Structures are given as structure tokens and as C-alpha cells.
Amino acid sequence: MTVETDKLESRAGAMPSTWTRRGLTSGASWIACADAQTQAQFLNDLDEGELLALPFLFEFWALDHQLPPEGDWRTWVIMGGRGAGKTRAGAEWVRSKVEGSRPLDAGACSRVALVGETIEQVREVMIFGDSGILACSPPDRRPDWEATRKRLVWPNGSIATVHTAHDPEGLRGPQFDAAWVDELAKWKRGQEAWDQLQFALRLGERPQVCVTTTPRNVDVLKALLAAPSTVTTHAPTEANAANLAGSFLEEVRARYRGTRLGRQELDGVLLADAEGALWTSALLEAGRLREAPDLDRIVVGLDPATTSGAGSDECGIVAVGAQTKGSPQDWRAVVLADCTVQGATPNGWAQAAIAAMTRYGADRLVAEVNQGGQLVSEVLRQVDPLVSLKTVHAARGKVARAEPVAALYEQGRVSHLPGLDALEDQMCLMTARGYEGKGSPDRVDALVWALHELMIEPASQWRSPGVRSL
Numbered sequence: 422m423t424v425e426t427d428k429l430e431s432r433a434g435a436m437p438s439t440w441t442r443r444g445l446t447s448g449a450s451w452i453a454c455a456d457a458q459t460q461a462q463f464l465n466d467l468d469e470g471e472l473l474a475l476p477f478l479f480e481f482w483a484l485d486h487q488l489p490p491e492g493d494w495r496t497w498v499i500m501g502g503r504g505a506g507k508t509r510a511g512a513e514w515v516r517s518k519v520e521g522s523r524p525l526d527a528g529a530c531s532r533v534a535l536v537g538e539t540i541e542q543v544r545e546v547m548i549f550g551d552s553g554i555l556a557c558s559p560p561d562r563r564p565d566w567e568a569t570r571k572r573l574v575w576p577n578g579s580i581a582t583v584h585t586a587h588d589p590e591g592l593r594g595p596q597f598d599a600a601w602v603d604e605l606a607k608w609k610r611g612q613e614a615w616d617q618l619q620f621a622l623r624l625g626e627r628p629q630v631c632v633t634t635t636p637r638n639v640d641v642l643k644a645l646l647a648a649p650s651t652v653t654t655h656a657p658t659e660a661n662a663a664n665l666a667g668s669f670l671e672e673v674r675a676r677y678r679g680t681r682l683g684r685q686e687l688d689g690v691l692l693a694d695a696e697g698a699l700w701t702s703a704l705l706e707a708g709r710l711r712e713a714p715d716l717d718r719i720v721v722g723l724d725p726a727t728t729s730g731a732g733s734d735e736c737g738i739v740a741v742g743a744q745t746k747g748s749p750q751d752w753r754a755v756v757l758a759d760c761t762v763q764g765a766t767p768n769g770w771a772q773a774a775i776a777a778m779t780r781y782g783a784d785r786l787v788a789e790v791n792q793g794g795q796l797v798s799e800v801l802r803q804v805d806p807l808v809s810l811k812t813v814h815a816a817r818g819k820v821a822r823a824e825p826v827a828a829l830y831e832q833g834r835v836s837h838l839p840g841l842d843a844l845e846d847q848m849c850l851m852t853a854r855g856y857e858g859k860g861s862p863d864r865v866d867a868l869v870w871a872l873h874e875l876m877i878e879p880a881s882q883w884r885s886p887g888v889r890s891l
Contacts (some may be wrong), residue, residue, distance in 0.1 A: 448481040477559040479513040486656035489514060489631070495650035498632045498642075501689040502658035503673075504665050507633035509552035511601045514631045516557060518599045519579035524561045526577060532624055533581040534592070534600035538608050540571065543583045547603055548573065554581070584618075586610050592617035598625035605645075606637035615641050636691035638702065646691070657688045679839025682706055693849065695857045699820075699827035700848040708836040713755050716742035719781050722871030723774045723788040724863045725797050726765070734860060735763040736770035737867030739844065740781040741875060749880035754835045754872060757781055759844040761864050767796070771804045778808070785809045787870045813870060823851055823865065826872045835872065844868065 452463055467475065475481065480488065487510035489497050497514075499507045518530040537543035548554050548566065554573065555563060564573040564581070571583040584591050586608035600618055605611055622628035636642065645651055662670060677683030681702045684690045694701050724737035738760040744753045760777040762770050778786055790797045790812045801808055815822065829835045837845070847865045850858035856865075 448478075474559065477557070479516070479557070483510070483513070484656065484660055486510070486654040486660065487513070488654075489517075490652040490654065492652065493627070494629070494652040496630045496632060496645060496648065496652070498634070498646060498651060498653045499655075500634060500636050500653060500691065501656040501660070502687040503635065504658050504661055504669070505656045505689060506552075506661040506664070507635075508546060508550060508603070509557065511603060511631050511633040512547065512552060512554045512557045515554055515581065515599070515601050516562075518629075519575055519577070519581070520562055521577055524576050528577065528579055530597075530599040530625060531579045532595075532597045532599070533579070534584055534595070534597045534618065534621065535573075535581050535603075536584045536586065536592075536600060536614065536618060537603045538586050540583060540585055542603070543585065547601065548583075586614040589614040589617045592621050594621075596621050596623050598622070598628050600628075600630045602630060602632045602634075604634050605632050606634045606639050606642045608641075611639060611641040615645070635686060636689060637685065638692055638694050642691070643693075655689055659687075679842070680706065680709055681842070681845055684842060692846070695850045695852050697852045697854065698849050699823055699851050699853065700830060700845075702845075702849060704830055705837060705845050705848070708830065708833060710755060710836045710838055713742060713757060713838060714744065714753075716755065717745045718743050718785075718875060719757070719783040720785045720787055720871050720874050721760075721774060721777045721781070721783045722867035722869070722874070723770075723786060724866035724870065725767075725770060725788060725790075725792065726763075726863070735761050735863040736765055736773070737761050737863035737865070738770070738774050738777050739864060739867040739871055740777050740783060741868065741871040742781070743875040745875070745879065749876075752834065752876055752880070754829070754876055756835065756837045756841060756844070756868065758838070759841050759864055761843070761867070767800045768804065771800045774801065775805045775808060785811055785874065787811045787813060787874045789813055789815060789866065789870060791815050811874065813873075819862065819866065819869075820851070820853060820855060822869050822873070824853075825877055826869050829872065829876060834876070 452460055484506060486499065486501065487506050499510050501507050515533055519528040519533060521528045535543050535547050537547055546553060550556065555566070558564065562576060564575040566573055573581040582595065587610065589610055592614065600622060602618070605615065608614060622630065632645070634642065646653060658665070659670065673687060677687060681692055685692055692702050719740065719742040722737070722739045722741065726734045726736040740757040740760065742755050742757055758777065758781060760773060762773045765773065774786060777783070786801070786808055788797050788801065788810060791814055798810060798812055801810055844864040847858060847862045850856060851862055851865055856862045
């Protein structure tokens with residue numbers, strides 16, 4: 422199917438009839454913002470062929486993250502949340518590589534690998550799915566599915582063959598000039614299959630790969646993102662809201678808002694767990710609560726910043742509550758909020774800490790004074806002379822202080838409320854070797870001091886009672 426574009430070019434800039442040149446990006450957004458008269462004129466001015474072709478002009482409809490970046494790249498990774506339009510982007514990219522200007526004209530590529538975790542997933546999602554290759558193709562360019570040979574054949578002779586991550590050796594022998602890889606991050610044999618695919622991409626002048634995936638913290642994806650030949654586009658689920666059920670977005674956001682699972686599956690964020698981390702994403706998600714139970718004590722942990730300004734460290738402020746009835750083995754803690762501030766003056770962070778105490782009904786503020794010394798107490802009492810304050814001095818390193826707190830999590834005795842993203846990111850970068858993130862883990866320090874006050878110190882006194890003296 423060919424499309425005459427003179428009329429479109431005169432109204433909205435260059436609208437290509439092929440996929441090989443960047444033209445009018447998101448023309449649909451442009452026409453949607455126009456008034457009713459302009460919209461009617463736009464449609465009325467199209468002839469029958471243009472009207473038939475318009476649904477298949479992906480650059481007209483595409484969102485920004487669905488269009489390949491310009492430049493000389495080897496791999497394009499589309500990372501996004503569930504339903505963000507990744508599959509449609511991958512299918513349209515394959516079309517752009519194999520189709521020519523006319524149905525029988527050769528495209529830029531003629532041998533394409535379609536690689537998924539299983540044959541069923543390739544067939545049902547990448548080929549026959551609602552956003553798969555067949556659904557996206559106009560009738561005169563639609564490829565034929567040869568089930569016995571597990572391949573698609575286009576009218577111009579281009580071929581796409583099905584391969585799976587379960588059988589990496591199946592990629593040994595064939596050769597390609599392009600590949601579409603779907604959900605790389607969930608492949609059980611991801612690295613092996615990816616390596617075999619690289620050896621097979623040896624046709625043409627510049628073989629390329631499109632990877633569509635929801636991010637997961639796996640080595641093969643992290644290494645791919647770090648490669649200099651990789652480009653990335655990203656979008657949350659909401660970016661494609663126009664094509665999703667409204668109730669779906671409402672439900673999943675209500676259920677997973679503020680959780681690491683929601684950040685991964687809906688926001689499309691790659692959550693990094695450092696190797697040997699004291700806390701992992703799975704551990705934190707296992708202890709997730711939607712609301713706090715009745716608590717016996719609440720404290721606020723404070724790790725003050727010694728400098729102020731945009732480039733200064735954060736001042737960690739974390740509110741934690743605990744149920745402390747019965748023996749220490751039965752005690753449970755809940756992290757309520759992360760009220761950390763950055764760039765604040767001493768008076769600013771002192772006010773933020775006191776405000777957190779008031780907001781959550783804390784009965785004590787636990788503040789580290791290694792850096793600020795007596796200044797920390799003086800600043801806090803200037804804000805509230807009657808504040809219930811306990812100052813602590815770190816005699817051990819951060820890891821040594823954090824390890825007993827991490828043990829409480831492993832025992833299932835500490836839970837998190839939603840909305841602690843930044844704190845949890847720091848926690849998952851704290852290892853036995855130290856903190857592997859940038860700067861100082863001030864949020865973690867505040868958390869550790871709070872849990873020491875609520876759980877660890879009282880438990881040690883329970884185990885080793887002293888002699889009462891008169």
C-alpha cells in the first residue's frame with residue numbers, strides 16, 4: 422500500500438510514505454489538539470487511499486518512547502511499565518526494517534530473528550498479539566505465518582524466524598541483519614541466549630536489535646544498558662493511558678503505589694540491588710503493609726547534615742513505630758515515613774525533624790551527633806526546648822550498625838508502608854563491603870538509629886538484666 426503525502430506535507434510538514442525517514446512525530450497529538458473545524462478539514466482532505474493508510478502510519482500515532490533514537494547504535498532498549506506500548510513499538514520497528522516503499526520493494530533488512538522466552542510467547546505476543554506484527558501490518562504488506570517452519574514471510578521476500586531463550590543453541594547457525602527481543606529481563610537463560618544472538622547478527626552493514634522489556638535487576642540487562650552501543654527509551658504505564666482501561670490504571674496504582682513492585686512494573690524503573698546487599702527488593706516487598714497497625718512506641722531517627730546548600734548531603738529523617746508487648750521475639754516494627762530533607766540549613770532540618778515527631782506522634786527523637794556534636798542538640802532545642810531527645814555517637818562503622826537491623830528484616834519483624842522509594846533504594850545498595858551508591862546513606866543511618874532505639878537496645882537489656890541498686 423502506498424500513500425500520497427502531498428496534502429499532508431502541505432499542512433503539517435513532511436509525512437513520509439515509508440518508515441525509513443523521520444517525519445511528522447505524533448501527528449495524532451497534533452490533530453487531537455486542533456479545533457473541530459481543523460480536524461474535519463484534515464480528514465475531509467484525505468482521499469480514500471490516504472484514509473486507508475493512515476491507521477498504519479505509525480510515526481503519525483507513535484509516542485516519543487516508541488520511536489527509535491537517531492544515531493549509530495547497535496541495540497535499542499525500550500524499557501517501560503506494563504502496557505506502556507513496548508510490544509507495539511517492537512512490532513512497528515520490525516516493519517520499518519523489512520518493508521520497502523511499496524509492498525514488493527526490498528526493505529533495509531531481510532532476515533530477522535524474533536526471540537522470546539518460549540515459542541508460545543513469541544507466537545501469541547510478538548506475532549499474533551493485539552499489538553503484534555500481524556495486527557500492525559496493512560493487508561498488502563501482511564506477512565504469511567508458516568507454522569511448520571516457525572517463520573513469517575513478507576510479500577517482498579523478507580523472513581522473520583522464531584527463536585527462544587530456552588534453546589540458545591537454536592541461534593547457532595542462522596544469521597540475521599536485525600532482531601527483536603522481547604522481555605529479555607525475565608529469561609532464565611538470558612545471558613547465554615543473548616550471547617548466541619550476538620554471534621548470529623552478522624548480515625548487512627549495520628545489524629541492529631530492538632529489546633522490549635519490563636526492567637528487572639538481572640546482570641544481562643544491566644550489562645546491556647551499560648554498553649556504549651546501547652540507546653534507551655523509557656515510559657511508565659500512564660504514557661499509554663489512552664489505550665488502556667481506566668479501571669486498570671486506577672486499580673493497579675491504588676494497589677501498588679509507593680511499592681518497589683509498582684516502580685518496576687508500572688514506572689518501568691530498573692531497581693538496583695547491589696551484589697551482597699544487606700537488603701533486597703524481594704525482602705522489602707515481602708514485608709509490605711498497606712496501613713500501620715496499632716503501635717506502642719514511635720520514634721524518629723535523625724542523621725543531621727553538617728552543611729547546607731544544593732550540593733550538601735541529605736539530612737536523614739525516618740519515622741518508625743513498634744509493637745513491643747511480650748518477649749522481644751514477638752516485637753514488630755513498621756517504618757512509617759521518610760521525611761528526609763536535602764540542602765536544608767540547621768534550623769531547616771531541625772524543624773523538619775520536630776514536624777515529623779508531631780505528625781506521627783513520636784515520643785522520642787534519636788539524633789546522631791558524630792559530626793555536629795553539641796550543635797545538634799542546641800539547634801533542636803532552639804526549635805523545641807521540650808523535645809524528647811536522645812543523642813547517640815557512632816562508635817562502629819555503618820555496616821556494623823546496619824547488620825543487626827538487616828537481621829530483623831530477615832526474621833520478618835520489620836515492615837514498610839508505601840512511599841519509601843528513596844530509602845529503599847539506599848537500603849538495597851548497602852552491602853557488607855559498605856555503601857555502593859553515591860554520597861552517604863543518610864536515610865539508612867536514620868532508619869538504623871530508630872530501629873536500634875525501638876528494638877535492638879531494649880532486647881539486649883531484656884536478655885541481660887542488670888542488678889537493681891538502691
